[in-house]
Amino acid sequence: MKILFFGTPVFSEIVLNGLLENGFEVVGVVCQNDKPAGRGKKLVTPHIVEIAKAHNLPVYQFEKLSLYIEEFKKIDYDLGVTASYGKILPRKLLEIKPCINVHPSMLPKYRGATPIQGALLNGDKKTGVTIMKTEVGMDDGDIFVQKEVEIMPDEDYLSLMPRLAKIGLELLMETLIKIENGTAKRTPQEHEKATFVKLIQKEDALLDFSMPVESLVNKTRAYVVSPVAFFTLGEDRIKVYKAKVADMTIDANVGEIIPNKKRFLVQASDGVFEILKCQASGGKVLDANVFLNGYRFKTRVANV
């Protein structure tokens, strides 16, 4: 069975790599265009392109898929597989050949672009992965299989995402085999139970200390790769990569940095937010105690 793979970020890479390692016949990779990124706005090629090239797979980078339907008709494939492709595939493309999708949530919960972050943001104890049919609607296709996955209390996007990708890969391979031998079954989603997660905006990552401390920690966990939770201290923007609920209470105003030589503590609405790993503008990512060694506080109040 010839597979045409759609995907761009790390999640997609893990799934693609797995398919290749396990001998599935991938005939091409469709991913996003090169985009200007980083300092100097240099054009950056998605990393997944290197994986494709290493396996001598043709790479298709189309700005708008709907403009290249004829190109797709020329490709010899039997099934499309999307894994975190990010965009809705045009109807005409789906009409060429069927397509299935790897979605890291227990659909119909968390349809949309950021299901992993959604689960972390809500402090969920468990999430999951679903293999479903790719349709024109947003993640609303029939489900082949899904599996629940426990979220560890100290887990963040960086560790959860690859874990879900690997589980997704297993379920995907299982499903591919069933499709090939004709035993695949699928059931419609309970659409009335659907929930959605939106694209993340920069300002969503602001740590507003009038929020419950638990939510602040969850935000840090969800956004650790991008856009990274942050707050401001005077002119400086402090990014927070790792944090926890401090095992203490202190009487301080909301948003106030509590003086401490070794621990970076900020008062939230209902508890103390402890920063464990952070970064100031222009600096490196540092453990909190190291950060405190050199950082000169011009103000002790956040977000003013």
Add this chain to the structure above:
RNA sequence: CGCGAGGUAGAGCAGCUCGGAAGCUCGCCGGGCUCAUAACCCGGAGGUCACAGGUUCAAAUCCUGUCCUCGCAA
């Protein structure tokens, strides 16, 4: 040539405007104190101040070039 910050002891920083004997916080080594501590006290080791030129009696500091790191924006 998108905008900006920075490279000084193992780590994080100050010093640079106004050239003139290398500092701070931590870590490390040794000693002391305490029922106890991510506590405190005393002592110690550790630096061609990114690299290369230039100006000067004298350069971490001023000038020029190179390399590297990071924030913003996209």
